Amino acid sequence: MAAENTVLVCKKCGAKYSAREDRLHCGRCHAPLLVSERKSMAVNVSDIDFAREVLASPGPVLLVAWAPWCAYCRMLNPIIERIAADYKDRLKVARLHVEDNPAVCSRYAVEGVPTILIFKDGRLINNMVGLLSKEEIERQLKAALRFNSGDGS
Ligand SMILES: [Zn+2]
Incomplete structure (x- = not known):
């Protein structure tokens, strides 16, 4: 679903x-x-399909933990959609509704929204809390995943 x-x-x-x-x-x-x-480029995941959609995903996954009442989550949405579009060949972007999915939130100690979790090979490798700029999210993504930013670094 x-x-x-x-x-x-x-x-x-x-x-x-x-x-x-x-x-x-x-x-x-x-x-x-x-x-x-x-159309959103992000897939919605739940406690039930988290292991399959995120942990077993062949490439890195950026997961946004969000809640419908959270204004910062709404402000983060267009940023996440842009990142999903910009990195569509090398990053899966997913969203998790925190209130409907307590098991994942508890397992990864998600205490506030929005929280951005980055997974690779079934492991959590980065965790960003709060509303961040696209530049900051990309900076952390590149550091965590060693994405080449195109400047030869
Ligand atoms: Zn109408």
Whole structure:
């Protein structure tokens, strides 16, 4: 069920649709829905599929622990989407709803939201707490994963 709960929202009337429906127009007011802009590149993971989606993933995974009431999480969202797009060939980006998934939060001592966890080969290798800039997240990503930043360093 992961990634199916991304929601398309009609900017005109507020009607909501599952991204899975892939609608082009709002069924209520017929305004165009900007599907490509609304689709999240991050997969949603849970206590149940965490081991498969994150720990057993062949490459590195950036996991954002978030909560719906968290304003900083909403501010972090577009940054995470940009990182998911920029690193789409070498990084999997996932989101975990903290209240629905206490087992993962407890196992990795997630105490606040947003928290960004970076996993590689089934192990947690970095942990960032709070709202950070894209530059700061990328800096830590590159340090943790030794991504080549393209400057020959
Ligand atoms: Zn509408």
